[in-house]
Each structure stands twice: as C-alpha cells, then as structure tokens.
Amino acid sequence: MPFIPHTDDDEREMLAAIGAPSIEALFDEIPPALRVQSLDELPTGLSEFEVLQLMAARARADGRPLCFLGAGAYEHHIPAAVWSTITRGEFYSAYTPYQAEASQGTLQSIYEYQSMMASLTGMQVSNASLYDGATAVAEGCLMAVRANRRSKSARILLPRSLHPHYRAVALTMALNQGLIFDTVPYARDCGHLDLDALTAHDGQDFTALVIQQPNFFGVIEEVDALTDWAHAREALVIAVVNPISLALLKPPGEWGAKGADIVVGEGQPLGCPLSSGGPYFGFMTTRMQHVRQMPGRIVGATVDVDGRPGFSLTLQAREQHIRRAKATSNICTNQGLLMMAGTLYLALMGAEGLERVAAASMARTAELVAALTVLPGVRRMFARPTFHEAVLALDRPVAPVLAALAQRGIQGGLDLADFYPELGPALLLCATETKNGADIAAYASALTEALRPARAA
Amino acid sequence: MPFIPHTDDDEREMLAAIGAPSIEALFDEIPPALRVQSLDELPTGLSEFEVLQLMAARARADGRPLCFLGAGAYEHHIPAAVWSTITRGEFYSAYTPYQAEASQGTLQSIYEYQSMMASLTGMQVSNASLYDGATAVAEGCLMAVRANRRSKSARILLPRSLHPHYRAVALTMALNQGLIFDTVPYARDCGHLDLDALTAHDGQDFTALVIQQPNFFGVIEEVDALTDWAHAREALVIAVVNPISLALLKPPGEWGAKGADIVVGEGQPLGCPLSSGGPYFGFMTTRMQHVRQMPGRIVGATVDVDGRPGFSLTLQAREQHIRRAKATSNICTNQGLLMMAGTLYLALMGAEGLERVAAASMARTAELVAALTVLPGVRRMFARPTFHEAVLALDRPVAPVLAALAQRGIQGGLDLADFYPELGPALLLCATETKNGADIAAYASALTEALRPARAA
Amino acid sequence: MSLALRERLIFEYSRPGRGARGQWPEAPARSALDALPDGLRRQRRPLLPEVSELDALRHYTRLSQLNFSIDTHFYPLGSCTMKYNPRACNAAALMPEFLGRHPLAPVAQGQGFLACMYELQEMLKAVTGMRGVALSPLAGAHGEFAGVAMIRAYHRARDDLERDEIIVPQAAHGTNPATATMCGCVAREVAVGADGDADLEALRAAVGPKTAGIMLTNPSTLGVFERRIEEVARIVHQAGGLLYYDGANLNAILGKVRPGDMGFDVIHMNLHKTFSTPHGGGGPGAGAVGVSARLLPFLPLPIVAREPAAERGAEAPQYRWLGERDLPQSIGRLTSFGGNAGVLLRAYVYMRMLGREGMRRVAEYATLNANYLSARLQQVGFEAAYPQRRASHEFIITLKRAEQDYGVTAMDVAKRLLDLGFHAPTTYFPMLISECLLIEPTETESKQTLDAFVNAMAQILREAREDPEQLHGAPHTLPVRRLDDVRAARELNLVYREPAT
Amino acid sequence: MSLALRERLIFEYSRPGRGARGQWPEAPARSALDALPDGLRRQRRPLLPEVSELDALRHYTRLSQLNFSIDTHFYPLGSCTMKYNPRACNAAALMPEFLGRHPLAPVAQGQGFLACMYELQEMLKAVTGMRGVALSPLAGAHGEFAGVAMIRAYHRARDDLERDEIIVPQAAHGTNPATATMCGCVAREVAVGADGDADLEALRAAVGPKTAGIMLTNPSTLGVFERRIEEVARIVHQAGGLLYYDGANLNAILGKVRPGDMGFDVIHMNLHKTFSTPHGGGGPGAGAVGVSARLLPFLPLPIVAREPAAERGAEAPQYRWLGERDLPQSIGRLTSFGGNAGVLLRAYVYMRMLGREGMRRVAEYATLNANYLSARLQQVGFEAAYPQRRASHEFIITLKRAEQDYGVTAMDVAKRLLDLGFHAPTTYFPMLISECLLIEPTETESKQTLDAFVNAMAQILREAREDPEQLHGAPHTLPVRRLDDVRAARELNLVYREPAT
Numbered sequence A, B: 001m002p003f004i005p006h007t008d009d010d011e012r013e014m015l016a017a018i019g020a021p022s023i024e025a026l027f028d029e030i031p032p033a034l035r036v037q038s039l040d041e042l043p044t045g046l047s048e049f050e051v052l053q054l055m056a057a058r059a060r061a062d063g064r065p066l067c068f069l070g071a072g073a074y075e076h077h078i079p080a081a082v083w084s085t086i087t088r089g090e091f092y093s094a095y096t097p098y099q100a101e102a103s104q105g106t107l108q109s110i111y112e113y114q115s116m117m118a119s120l121t122g123m124q125v126s127n128a129s130l131y132d133g134a135t136a137v138a139e140g141c142l143m144a145v146r147a148n149r150r151s152k153s154a155r156i157l158l159p160r161s162l163h164p165h166y167r168a169v170a171l172t173m174a175l176n177q178g179l180i181f182d183t184v185p186y187a188r189d190c191g192h193l194d195l196d197a198l199t200a201h202d203g204q205d206f207t208a209l210v211i212q213q214p215n216f217f218g219v220i221e222e223v224d225a226l227t228d229w230a231h232a233r234e235a236l237v238i239a240v241v242n243p244i245s246l247a248l249l250k251p252p253g254e255w256g257a258k259g260a261d262i263v264v265g266e267g268q269p270l271g272c273p274l275s276s277g278g279p280y281f282g283f284m285t286t287r288m289q290h291v292r293q294m295p296g297r298i299v300g301a302t303v304d305v306d307g308r309p310g311f312s313l314t315l316q317a318r319e320q321h322i323r324r325a326k327a328t329s330n331i332c333t334n335q336g337l338l339m340m341a342g343t344l345y346l347a348l349m350g351a352e353g354l355e356r357v358a359a360a361s362m363a364r365t366a367e368l369v370a371a372l373t374v375l376p377g378v379r380r381m382f383a384r385p386t387f388h389e390a391v392l393a394l395d396r397p398v399a400p401v402l403a404a405l406a407q408r409g410i411q412g413g414l415d416l417a418d419f420y421p422e423l424g425p426a427l428l429l430c431a432t433e434t435k436n437g438a439d440i441a442a443y444a445s446a447l448t449e450a451l452r453p454a455r456a457a
Numbered sequence C, D: 001m002s003l004a005l006r007e008r009l010i011f012e013y014s015r016p017g018r019g020a021r022g023q024w025p026e027a028p029a030r031s032a033l034d035a036l037p038d039g040l041r042r043q044r045r046p047l048l049p050e051v052s053e054l055d056a057l058r059h060y061t062r063l064s065q066l067n068f069s070i071d072t073h074f075y076p077l078g079s080c081t082m083k084y085n086p087r088a089c090n091a092a093a094l095m096p097e098f099l100g101r102h103p104l105a106p107v108a109q110g111q112g113f114l115a116c117m118y119e120l121q122e123m124l125k126a127v128t129g130m131r132g133v134a135l136s137p138l139a140g141a142h143g144e145f146a147g148v149a150m151i152r153a154y155h156r157a158r159d160d161l162e163r164d165e166i167i168v169p170q171a172a173h174g175t176n177p178a179t180a181t182m183c184g185c186v187a188r189e190v191a192v193g194a195d196g197d198a199d200l201e202a203l204r205a206a207v208g209p210k211t212a213g214i215m216l217t218n219p220s221t222l223g224v225f226e227r228r229i230e231e232v233a234r235i236v237h238q239a240g241g242l243l244y245y246d247g248a249n250l251n252a253i254l255g256k257v258r259p260g261d262m263g264f265d266v267i268h269m270n271l272h273k274t275f276s277t278p279h280g281g282g283g284p285g286a287g288a289v290g291v292s293a294r295l296l297p298f299l300p301l302p303i304v305a306r307e308p309a310a311e312r313g314a315e316a317p318q319y320r321w322l323g324e325r326d327l328p329q330s331i332g333r334l335t336s337f338g339g340n341a342g343v344l345l346r347a348y349v350y351m352r353m354l355g356r357e358g359m360r361r362v363a364e365y366a367t368l369n370a371n372y373l374s375a376r377l378q379q380v381g382f383e384a385a386y387p388q389r390r391a392s393h394e395f396i397i398t399l400k401r402a403e404q405d406y407g408v409t410a411m412d413v414a415k416r417l418l419d420l421g422f423h424a425p426t427t428y429f430p431m432l433i434s435e436c437l438l439i440e441p442t443e444t445e446s447k448q449t450l451d452a453f454v455n456a457m458a459q460i461l462r463e464a465r466e467d468p469e470q471l472h473g474a475p476h477t478l479p480v481r482r483l484d485d486v487r488a489a490r491e492l493n494l495v496y497r498e499p500a501t
C-alpha cells in the first residue's frame, strides 16, 4: 500500500463509524457476478527504488542522439528556472482554478499568458490553452464555422503544405460535424501556397482559409496576399504559426489589410521538452468580436467585494460544464502546466531573447543546409526563403540514409516519402539555436560517410 | 550580464541620485595602484545552455559504475520527494533563521530534526548539524575537553579502527588547542577494539574515549564494556555512529550502565547523495547536562507575544556571533539543507523503514561476502560480526584487482594498503539495499575474471 | 509571503532593455536574416516582459503560494480524484533521455519509451477488461470524443446511418453531452430514479433506432453504483446502441469490477485522476481509450505494437507504432503526435508501483474514506443526498435545509472551508441535486485529515446557525475575497495593456 | 496556506503502523540479522514519525511557505550577500552522474568532476590574486580555521613559536575571534578609526613579536574600503605577522581589486556568498582558501592537480587528488572527503556563466545598488553611519536618533519590514555602531525593488513618529509575532516528547 495511510486501527474505527463489518461490505451493491476474480495479468508492485532503476535503464536504452528533426516539434533551450518553478507543488498538483479565491496563482499566470500570446500573435484575446497544435487547428476550423455567419458551406480550405498530422486531426475531429475540407496544393518548385492555386475556389462559398506560416516545409508564405484574397471572399483566415517565428515574422494580426481572424499553433517551442510528443499545448488567439465563439478557458481581471483586484474564469457560458451540449467545445482539462511553461519561457526570453532564438535557429539551419548541399546528390528542394526548416532533395531513397546517420548517433530529419511521395526522395530537417558549428560539421561528415558506400556500390 | 537587471536608464538615474558621474567613480577610494588590470586568465562567459551542455558532457564522462564502495559514504535510495521538497526556493534560498518570525519553516524543521536525532541516538538534545562526520568527531573531542571538568589532561583515546580520515581531521582541528590523541589498537584477528588494549591507559588521566560503532571495518564493537570501562575512569564516551545502523543496534544513550555522553557521526546516509563527498552533514547529540558545551545551532520551542507556539534559535550565547572568542566553536554556516534532507528522509522511512534499510544492507553485504569468499584467494579478514561493510583479504595486491573490476564497470571497494599496511592485501567493501542479486552476481563474476589472468600468468 | 500584499503583474516588473540574458543565445550576424522578405518581417516587438531571471522566478514563486493544491491542502473535489501525485512519477518522466526524445525519432531510438507505452496499454486492458487500448487522447473529454467517434464509425461501417443520438443521464458530466455534439450527435438526457439508479422506464422509452449509444459512468456522478447495470446494458444493446463508460470514476472500482465485464463497449480513462498524474492547475491529462472486440478496428492512431523476439528472429522484442496501414478502419489521428507521453510515463510508473496488489486497494480505501466521511458528516448534522445508499468513492451532501433555515448556500460553505484550510468540494454538480457538495476524499488521505475536515464542517454548521454573515462573507483570510464575476464577464479585461505614458 | 492556521509537528501526524511504504525495501529474512549479538541490538524503536508520503510532503511544503527567502523576497542581509541563486547551477549539480559519484571512486571515473574542480581552483586564483587554492573547507569559518592554522604552521616551520596572537578589528565578524581561539590563539581586538578605517596607531601598538597575524575584510564590515590597506599590510608584515583576508566581502571588489595585490597572505572565500550557491536555510557553504607563495606548502588536503597530456604521453590531461605524500607540510585534512563537492560544482557553473566580463560587473552593480540605496535612504531621513564615505557593496544605517526621539529600535524597524514584505537587514552588527542596520542589496536586485524598499523604510519612519506602537508590536502579519526568547532559553524545549496517554 505505497500511498495509502490507513493503519489497522484507523480501518477498524472507520468501519465502526460507518457501521459496516468490513471494507468488502462497502461493495455489496455491486452484483457479485461482476466482481473481478483475479488481476494476474498485472505485474506485482515495485518500490520507488525499483521502478526508478527500471526507468533509468529504459531511458538509457533510448540514449541522447544529436537531433535535427523538426516537423512540428523543436528542440530549444529551456531555462532551468522554468521546470523547477512549474513543478512546485502549488502549480503542479492543483486542479483547474474553479475556486478563484484559492487559485489566484494559476489565474493570474493565465491572465499573463493570455496577454503575452495576444501580443505575440497581434490579436486581442487568447484562451488558456488547447490540447496541442493539431487539435487547435481543428478547433479553429470549428470555431470559424460558428463565427462566419456569412458562409453556409462549412467548407474549409486546407493547404497540402499544412502539417500532415494537423490535416489528419482536422479531418478526424470535424468530419462528424459535417465540415468539408478542400485541399489546396503547394507550388511544386517553391513549396509555397500560390495565389493561382486558389483561383479554383473563386466564387465558391467557403468559410475559412487556413494558412500555415512558415508552412510544413519551413517555407515562408505570402500571407498578406493570401489573407486579403480570403477576406475579399468573406471567408475567415485561420493562421497556424510557430510562436518562435513570430519574433521575426509579421504577426497574424497584421496580415493583409485586416489581419487574420483566428490564430492557432503548437506551443511546444515555448519551454516544453520534446518528450516523445507531449505534453505540449495548443494556443489560440482571436479578435474580441469572436471571443464568445472561442473554445477553452478564459481568465478575466476583476475585483473582489472589497474592491481588491483579482482574477477569475470568465465567459464560462461557452464551456461544457455550463452549456453542456451547446458548448463551443467539449474541452475541459487542457494543458495548463505546459501553458505555465510557456509563460515562464516568454517571461525569461522577452522579445529580444525570443528574437535571438528565432534568428539563431534560422541562421543555424541556413548553415546546415549550406554544409549539406555542397555534397554531391544533395540539393535544396524549394527556392523560396525558409525560416528554420528546409527540405533537401536527395539522389536516392532517404530511409537508408537516415538509418546510416542513426548508426552514427544522428537523427538526420524526417523522410517525406510517406507524406509527399510526389516530391521524390525528400528530407525535412531543422537546426535550432541548440546546434553549434561542431554539431553541423558532425552531421555533414556523417552524411558524407552515409552517402559514400552506396556511391561506391 | 546574466544576472544583473540594470538598464541604461536605471544606471543613469541611480548615479544621479548618488551624485556620482560613473560607476567607476564609486571605486575612487581604492588606491589606483591596486586596481585589477586584466582578468584574461578567466574564460569568457557562457550562456546557461552552453554551460549545461558542458556539464552534461563532463557528467557523462564520469559514468555510473556499479558501486560497492562504503568507507564512510553510502549509496542508499533517496526518495524522490526529499530533494524535490528541499530544493523549493523557500528552503533552498533562505539564510540562517536569525529572523525567527520570517523563518518558522526552517526553525520548525530543525526542531523536528533535533527530536528525531535525539531519539535515534538515545540522547536528550541535538544541534542543528555540523559540517560532516569528521569535523563532528573533532568537535566532539573539543567539547569533551570542555565538558569533562574532572580531567585535566585534554587527552583523548582514538581507536586505530576509527575512520582514518576522522582521525586525521581530529588531529588537524584539535592539535592547535593542545589536545593529545592516543591511538588504541584493534585486535588483529577480529578487528574490534579489545578491552585488553585499553589497560595500557588504566590509571592515566584521559578525558574521553572515542568508540566508533560499527567501526571502520564494519565490525560491531562491544560498546557496553567499553563504555563502562571509560566511565569507571571518569572519562567521557564519544560515540561515532552510522545513523542507519541505529535502527538495529543499541543506541549510544543505552551503551553500558550510563550511556555514551556525546554522539556524533556522518548524516550522509540519511538522504544525501554520494556527490563526490559532499555536501553531507555531521550530527551531534548529547545529554541535557552538556548542552551548553555543545557547538552549533540549537532551536527551541517557545511562544510569541500572543502566546502562540513558535520556534527560535536558542542558547546562542554558545555561538560565535554572540560570544566571539569565547564561543564553543567558530562554526557559523552549517549544513542546513542536508539536515533538511535527513529530516525528510527520516520522516518518510520512519522506524520500520529505517530498520528495513539497515537489515537489507546487512543482508546484502553478507550475500556479497559469501559470494566472493567462495573464490580461491579471497577470504574474510575478521571473525567478528559486521554490519554492512566487511574487509576481505586477498592473496595478491588489491590495486590491480580493483583496476580490472573498474574496467568492467564495477567499483569494487577500497584498497586498505595506504591506511592499514599491516593487514596485507585488504579490501573494504559494502553492499546496501540498493544492490540486488544480479548486482552481486555481476561483482562475483567480474572478480572471477579479474583474478583469472594473474592466476594463469 | 504576507497575504496583505498583492503580487503585481509580471509586466509591472518590466523595464525596456532588461532581460534574463543568461538564457539568450548569441545574436547571429544581421545578415543571417537577409533572406526574410521585408514585407513579411515583424515591425513592432510584442509586449513581452523584460525582466531579470530573479524577478521572473520570484514573481512566479510568489504566485504559486497563492494557490491551494494537493501538496498543501486536503482537496476533496468530487469527480476529480485529487489524490497524492507521487514524486517518483515526476522524477522518471523528467529523465533527460525521455525529455529529449523527439516524437518522430526512429523507433530504434525509442525502445525503452515504447516498451513503457506498450506495457501501459496492456495494464489498462487488464484493469478495465477491454480488448484494446489507445493512449493518444489528451484528456478525458478527448477520450470521450474518440469513444463516440468510434461508436459512430461502428454504426457507419454497418451501414446503420440513422444512429445519431447519444443518451446521457441527467447527472452526467458536461463533457458527455458536449462530446455528443462534437461528434455531430444529438445528446438526449434521461432521468435518474429517486434512488440514484437509472430510471429503466425512461431509458426504455428513450432508446430506439436512432440510438447510437449511451454514456454512463458507474459509479455515477451521484456517487452510487448503478446496481442494474447489466439490465441497462441489455436495454441499450438490444436497441442496437453501444455503451460508453466515462472512466472519470474508475478509481471507485479499480480491481473490483471492470467496465468490460459490465458490458461496456468503450471507455475512456482519466489517467490524471485514477492513475494520479498531476492536474497542473488545469492540465495536462491523458484520456486513454479502451474498447471491446467489436470496436477494435476503429481505435484512434497511433498505437504501440510489440513484435515478439521469436517472430523477428531477434534477441529482444521490437516495439513500433501502428499507423493507417495497420488500422485502415481507424477513426484516424487525434493528436499532433503520439499523445501526452510525459503524462503516460507518470501513469505507467504509478501503476508499476501499485502493482496487482495495490490496484484493488485504491478502490477499497477510496470507498472506505468516502463512506466514513459521509457517515461522520451525517452524524454532525449534514444531509446526504442518498442516505440509504452506499457511497462509492464520493458522495453528495445537500444543503437544501441549511439554505431554507439560515439562507446559507453550498457556495457559502465552500468558501468558508477555504478559510479553514480545506479546498472546497465540487459545488452545484451534479445539477439535479440542489445546493449540493460532491465530496471525494480519495484513498491517499488519512483518517486524521478526514476528522479535521469533519470538525471544520461542524464548525461551519454552527456558524450557519449563529453567524451566517460570517459565511456569506467568506473567505476572509485568502488573498482575495469573493470576486465580482459579473463584472469580469461584462467589462471584459482579458489582457494587460501598457498604461498610457 | 492561510496564515491563521498553525502547521502541526510532523509527529502529530504520526500513527503507529503508518508509513511511506513505497520507499521501503523488502524486509530480508529474519535470519539475516542472526549475526547481530543479542546484547547489542536495539530494543525500543526510536521515536520517528510514522506518516504517509503525502502527509510528509504536505507538511514540509507548508512549512516551507512560512519562510522568507531570496526566491520570494528582497533579502538585504548585510554581510550575507543574498543574491539570486541561478537554477542552472542547481540543475548541473543534480545531474545523476555527479550525484552518484562516490568520494573514493577512482580518479579515472571522475575526470569530468575533477576537471571542474581544477578549473575552479584556477579561476579562484585569478580573481583573488593568490598562488594556490584549496577547496575543501566546508564554510567560511572552516576556511578561516584553515587560514589561521596555515599561519600558525608557517611560524612554526620557521621556529617562530611565540606568535599566538591574532589581531582582529572591533568590527570583525564573530567567526574571526572564534577562529583564533579554535586555533589556540589569543584574539586581540583593535579599535577602528572614526572614519571607518583602521586606527593605525592602535594597530602599531598592538603588533609585536607575539603577532601571528591579522584578520581583516576589505571592504570592512562597516561597508567601507580600508583606504590605507597597503600601510596596514606593511605594519603587520614588518612586525612579522601575516595578513588574513576574510572573503565574506569579496563580492564588493570582484574583478576590481584583488586581496593578493593588497598584500594578503591568505584568504577564505564564501562561495555561498560571492559565487551565489544557495544558503539552504543555514548551509551548506564552501570556504575555499587561497594563499600567497609563502603559505603554499601548508594548504589543507586534498587539492586537485592536473597532469598535462604531454607529460603523461596521453591524449588528455589527467586530474588527480594531491595527498600527504605530495604536500608533506600541509596542515592536514579538514573534511571527511574532498569538500562540499555539490556546492563547488554550483559555484563553478556560476563562475563559468559570469566569465571574465561578468566578474567585475558583479562588484560594479553591487556597489551601485548599495550607494544608491544609501543615498535614497538618507534622502528620506535615515542616518548613515559613514555619510562621508563611499558605500561598498553594503552600508550601515544607524537608528540612534529614532531611538532617542521615538523609542524605536533597529529591531522594531527590522520586524516592521517583515510586515511590509521585505526581509530585514542585519541588525546590531557590527556591534560598535549602535542601533544599526547593515544593508546589502546585492547586484541582482533591480532599481524598482530598491525603490520599493525605500518606500517601505520611509513609511516606517513615518510610523515611528506617528504610531510607534505599530512598530513595537511588529510583525503583525506573519505566522508568529515576536517570540519569547527568554523563555526559550530558560525553559529549554529542544525535542518533541510524546504526550502521555
């Protein structure tokens, strides 16, 4: 009973107070036939020491390769102060701040987070996080359908250059509600979303255009023209952005003449470790006019009965616990602690630090691409400017090359064969500010090696 | 300026308020000839990311070998809750609790620690920690000289089987005050402190006898007879104990007819990681009659002006900040945070958990000794019962054997050649509850291997 | 920290040019940004704090102290299972290799992690009696979505296209009807009987050819075990619907009775409740789903598979992710990557520590604590909503009488508890019990803590009689008193704005 | 946590048979203990708490919240250099390989750790201008002991056996005279001049053939730089004594002026001050010592040496511990093992982050902050002890006048500051200034924090005039008000005793 404090005396006294002969008797309303007979499939319990030894061995087995993978999850430096602060019990082990008076720490942090995210994205309001980048895109699409009263079609234009997992999740989460997704192709030579490709939808009733900036290939889109095009057709614009990139790139609130309407994205780059894919957090910001259509929690500043300033959850009538079947979303538990990580990260980096992270990541990837594309058989796939990711075209299948790099302790990037077979052998890679010249040289030399035997053969 | 918050505006406004033209001007009282010209010997600053990468690489270089070393520092399981709690900023970054009202957390914890240590050692009072086991022994000797008014000699009997480092530190720290240390031999066959060896001191004026239980060889001493012998000669008894062993062994307060007078030891086994030798903490407990001779801080329970219970530092007139040259010791900063680790460790283990740790450690070492002494050329050195350490006699020099084990990732124990050349090839080893059957088998098979080539040669 | 002092906003510490510079990388040469098209560059910096590392750390440390949490307070929040979050789970999940592993890393560099995930799937199958488990849903409601989506996919696969009604009992958690809507279904509420069990007549009347399924939790959110669960299952199944088990209450029955054995077709588990991963002030969670055989093909992606060593002619088994090719009928992907891995690791460690023996003890002592607390509160004068029933792991107190007699509401009691050092129970849920408190002590609290809570509640009842103003005005000792929620919603102030200078 | 509620003792949570069982190893077979002689076994269990993991963790978490600390409060404690403790230092020291390394592990399995220690020695030499450094002393006073012991060993080695007097200025820290005594010396106090500098006449009168040395800190504990330090050195050296530098105030001069260059022969450094390792509510510290050439042979053991790769014909340099054989004249060993390694690692990381550029900025901004705070406090009506002098990193305010005019003491001001959210400065030290506050803001605090402190002090001065009772009664908002120290000392209650049942 590792976590159960009851002594024999406690148990006896408690049963006496209840008036039950045994703990077993407390289950007497359960039909006997249903009772579990054995749990033999489960292993026996381990002590903390044993389980931590086991976990250390498993962790060791996975090692710490040099990672040049990006594709939606990015290795950035996380200040030590971030996790040592958010794992303080008062943040770590608290519930959702329904009892405002006993949760001012979490509530004020959320308010600060909302403020930072709104400003970073150039919007007016933010919620307190969604599950992750992919579900944020899906929720953004559902929200657009609610918010755009002019459109009847529930049709969303999704670029093929949007993260393939985000496209997949949007489909899973929105199809049951009758949304229609049209895929917009990217320009084969430059990797961007070409205005020309959109003309097919001219005259059509569609609800929103999704724009990912930079897109899945790392390519920087012409967001102004795209936004204006959609707005001219009374569609909303859903921006999908990497928050780090916003230190350098025009915020969605300033895209085109009127700015994007809904901004979503993956918060992971802001203080969340890669951790095999989660927990991360999805973010969403929008304009004040759409706030009542936004899913997720929102915190507002107010005052108490004595006039002292304080914070509480607000606009709860959008949420499931009040509005039930009519809520904007079924989300309840969100990714609060990760949002806290994002808040601390942004507080420590500030605008200038974030700019440096963005610029260094961009510079490193450029160096990496330069170092690799001097190798024969390796070239850049797309001609357009990129942020901190790029697609390389290889002269042979990517998978064996990656396997050879892995042998040398390097995770060389993502093979795009499954996602974009039309590209031929294509490798998506990324170097953030965590990679230095030596790391890039190590990649280049490992790749030289990896390409050699096949050449000789 | 990683940790300096001043902006240019701040600096300007502050200088204006001071009325100084520049920061440099604030140093104008320092003779110019003395000013530092360059600090070029120092490396340039690193970012947090860079320094953590460097440290991770250094840590990796040291690895995590399987450790069978004891000799005063023991690898025990440390509950994860211990360090996650004591590194909370409120404990971690507070000063010594001189402002009692703003330090009740630390003060109450110390009071609880004192209570636990007093009971564990069977004494009445405890201080709030000394530096480490060795300095605690030295302070114990100095205290005995103050406390034993009957003895004029300032002569202390130190067993040769006391940890050699403790003997060395006692010499360094007490010789300048004119203490005399007589070394008492151990019984060559059994490793214990023989009453017969003490008869040489019969009739002599000596101030105290030091008894380490278990002694450096892990051998359990006949503490009752030794204590009574010393008390019969009006000498005090200074007990040096391993706190984990006290879960099983008679506490010093019950040694002989009257009990030991001063109890000291190394607190490391209670929740402190091995960490290359520190920070650990020394502990000291004694009888109430000697409390005013005790060095170090002491916390007492009291009440505030409203009668509410609270805690504060007490008997400060023993300490350097009040009594200056007449203080019981010069100690000021102690090992507070490690004492906190010990407090949490004891709170989580309780008496039963501590008993289990002690018993499992004892059992593991017995298994290890049994597994190794079946090998030819390996035998137990001493016939007496041991706690969780033992000395093995080898048929060849120990150093090359340990080197061969190290090659196989095993730290096999301590070569006693430097400390006890009279023993011939002797190896002190230890297995705590952290070692399982597989670990012991790994040692046995590595030792088999290590002994083989020499045998063949 | 003295509660008299308000903690400022982080922005109020900010000064232009300040910053935690030790955290910043070197700025690359300006030319590194030349590739960025001018028109797409940011012109004005975002309004982020410019603060020192110390100011940031101190600010958030101080803020943390304004929170109640399990680590500091008894937190008997019904339906939320606020039990001790063991530190070992956190320590394991924070091992650097786990933290540093990229979600798209090759499976060869993830066998340690994937082994944990596979074993977690297997253990969850064993405790729920289901045939397959997917770990990717990111919270309970997300698991609910997956579950109802699978139900829909099941009917669709059988060409049973009319079934778009999800039945939910009146007492259901808000996520249940909200999920039905998210899945394009109509939520249909059915009444609960006076004894807390389902009203079988109402249920029979509700089911039909449009019934996709029913969402239940058992024990229900009323804190009682649905005794005729087999009958309920029969009615729904016979009508062609499937049974969804809302696993939020799994703590009550762990190792005692299994949803699979009760006839459920699909279940989500709140690992952040039953398996004690921390709630983090709002999240993250993990809402793994389990299914019976008929829903296996529809499980969401990805899932971890184990290929035994023998099959591969290898030394060790190999773990890998299953994707679309392996599960062509899957409802698809629900997450950017494989789920809240760090949360799953914590749950895995927790389950390994409990083990076979510990599992059923969770339910036993959670139930003992709830029944004890219910009995004691009734002794001191509180009224249970279902006094004739056994409590499960939670139970409901209704303050109807106190409201009538002294004008004291459930909210008053909740707020006054905060003053007395206890987090409030869940208030006004389930909605069908008026002035209710839903109380869930969990198995990790000691009898002494429960007794202290009873004393506090008894004091409050005394105050209700003698000094109700004390209660209306509560809390008195917290950083703020009751907040003006109306103003918060009417004069929306959702982000900080720089004061005009 | 509501401050109205007292946190009980851990023993009050205890119940026989309870325990954090997940932490306990399996009990071995009883026979495992057969070897223990009956008469030497423990008969009665010690009185340790029997509590659950949750109760223990909650208890100590709540207790922690009763503390002030750097992480939560401005903490201008003079002489203590309470600056920000960077979390990176902690993160590095807690890496599992560092934590797991045994102190007697072979040097081959410690090259990473030893490289850090060697480089730390070198960096400390560079910033102090000394020729050798030993890291083993465990705190400042322990370093003082090492230093004075070296001075004695030096005289002894020259057969200069009469020298057993250590001169200390009146204003010296208590550890200085106490250390003299620990080393078997006589501490001889000398007066300080009215301007805060040494009284050279008094010094000349004090030195002589019995003089072993003098212990100074510069800037002194009066917060001013000893301007005639070279003259002081000359006087002491000419009398045959050595100069000891108490490094507690090194923060004031880091990278600006070096003790070695001022003529000091030996110095201890408080790494837990200048190099920002946390004070842990009382410790641990690290009191590394540095020496000039003449004391090199006497350094305490052990020390880390570096054998360059070339010398060993190896690829990398090799680091190893020097012992008695290497340093036969050493004063010997001062510690069980090699020192407070974890503290040393933290200091090493901190110094690497500061680097060459950061070092002098520490002194610059520490000095700027102190002078600013001193100027502002004088503006609002406080009296500086040495208004005509530059403040160093700290300065003294004297409340003599407030005491005379309103009966308000330094203690009253200190306690009232706690109410206002600031830790009190050091009070009543140095002893020669009456009603004094020794204030050290450190370089890591922002101007805004200093301004807030000035406002609080100004408010207190107002209260002194208008409502002195407010001050005598302070603190009002902390978990306890002023404690009865007399009772604490008279009715000694030093350990918990079980209540009789």
Ligand SMILES: Cc1ncc(COP(=O)(O)O)c(C=O)c1O
Residues within 6 Å of the ligand: A331, A332, A333, C079, C080, C139, C140, C141, C142, C173, C175, C176, C217, C221, C246, C248, C249, C270, C285, C286, C287
């Ligand atoms: C009964 C019940 N169902 C579902 C949920 C939803 O779970 P989550 O908050 O993880 O989305 C909860 C938790 O709030 C609950 O109590």
Ligand SMILES: Cc1ncc(COP(=O)(O)O)c(C=O)c1O
Residues within 6 Å of the ligand: B331, B332, B333, D079, D080, D139, D140, D141, D142, D173, D175, D176, D217, D221, D246, D248, D249, D270, D285, D287
């Ligand atoms: C001036 C001075 N010297 C010496 C010391 C003693 O240092 P420690 O507390 O580390 O022993 C201190 C610290 O309290 C100090 O302020």
